[in-house]
Amino acid sequence: MGKAKYWSIVYLMVPIFGVGLFVAAPALRMWLPADVSEHGHTIDHLFVFIMYLTGAVFVATECALVWYLWKYDSKSNPAPTKFTHGSHSLEVVWTILPAATLLFIAIYQINAWADQKLVRRAPVESVGPDGVRGTADDVPKAPIAEVTGRQFEWRIRYPGPDGVLHTRDDLLDVNDLHIPVDEELVLVIKSEDVLHSFFLPNFRVKQDVVPGMKQKVWFKAVKGSEGRSYDLVCAELCGWGHYKMKGRVTVDTQSDYRAWLEKLSFEQHKTSEPPPATAEEQ
Structure with a gap:
């Protein structure tokens, strides 16, 4: 086994360990602290959603790294590799995808954020004469x-x-x-x-x-x-x-x-x- 293939197996252990810890965490009581607030479930949902999203990207990236190390090790590819400046199209893709993902997360969580941060969503003693909650006369x-x-x-x-x-x-x-x-x-x-x-x-x-x-x-x-x-x-x-x-x-x-x-x-x-x-x- 070549050195690159050895390291590919080592790297493969990282996502395996991470996913295993994620699965075992609730049983080991290493998860989120007990939620005792009315709005807490929305925060927890966002936390878990983002963790699934970033976790999937992490596992995919690690698997791609392992595959390249295994496929293109020096023993299987003895000829020197020529590097070019890069792919403009690929750079556009990996710029747009993260930006679109961040925009999606921002839109997805905006109601949960507003409920806890916007003053007009704060509790009121009574609604104002206009009968609409969240206005200046509350x-x-x-x-x-x-x-x-x-x-x-x-x-x-x-x-x-x-x-x-x-x-x-x-x-x-x-x-x-x-x-x-x-x-x-x-x-x-x-x-x-x-x-x-x-x-x-x-x-x-x-x-x-x-x-x-x-x-x-x-x-x-x-x-x-x-x-x-x-x-x-x-x-x-x-x-x-x-x-x-x-x-x-x-x-x-x-x-x-x-x-x-x-x-x-x-x-x-x-x-x-x-x-x-x-x-x-x-």
């Missing part, structure tokens, strides 16, 4: 909390009894976000120092947090997720302590959520000092 849903990323923690501010953020009765916590189950909710996220990325793997929510900007994310925890805690991490390298910038998200029933807020309020206000005033209050 009453937006009030955020249940504001999450501020800073090196290297997540600071969380809940509205107090008045239901308004940045007033004197706000409730403060660090790295411990509680949300009610089966309710469309909105979070305001921002950064105090550097670029962070607010990432909730189990809720399929990820948003870069840019200093000087306030952004919103929205999602809904499905029934069955209550009583459990899930990861809240930073997915953007933000300094030496990036690895430990981790919090938790606890999904509560409506009654447990109210009880937890009351407990937090009691613990915070049992001293005589209220939460510090913020820039919005001053």
Whole structure:
């Protein structure tokens, strides 16, 4: 066996191993984290679809490489090969095909992207007088909390009894976000120092947090997720302590959520000092 044929067999092991790992991953629990959000299945569908698409291209490319190594090894083809500049037609084909594929993916995923990124798709308290959701006269849903990323923690501010953020009765916590189950909710996220990325793997929510900007994310925890805690991490390298910038998200029933807020309020206000005033209050 020639050297080229030996390497062709080695290269063939790569797609075989990759496909085998893909097939075995769900059974080995090496797959996606459990989805506990209402929109998560659409994100997972896109993820799997793109993986199938790119996986097919990967396997086809590896098989073509193996075939060329096997067919055109030096022992079977002792005569020197003459190389030319290339094929203009072939270059056009391999430019158009990837571009068309990317355009197809962009169009295919646009509704899923819009549902999570366009403000007019965000939850609302009530539809405006025109009766059409997604217009300027809608009453937006009030955020249940504001999450501020800073090196290297997540600071969380809940509205107090008045239901308004940045007033004197706000409730403060660090790295411990509680949300009610089966309710469309909105979070305001921002950064105090550097670029962070607010990432909730189990809720399929990820948003870069840019200093000087306030952004919103929205999602809904499905029934069955209550009583459990899930990861809240930073997915953007933000300094030496990036690895430990981790919090938790606890999904509560409506009654447990109210009880937890009351407990937090009691613990915070049992001293005589209220939460510090913020820039919005001053």
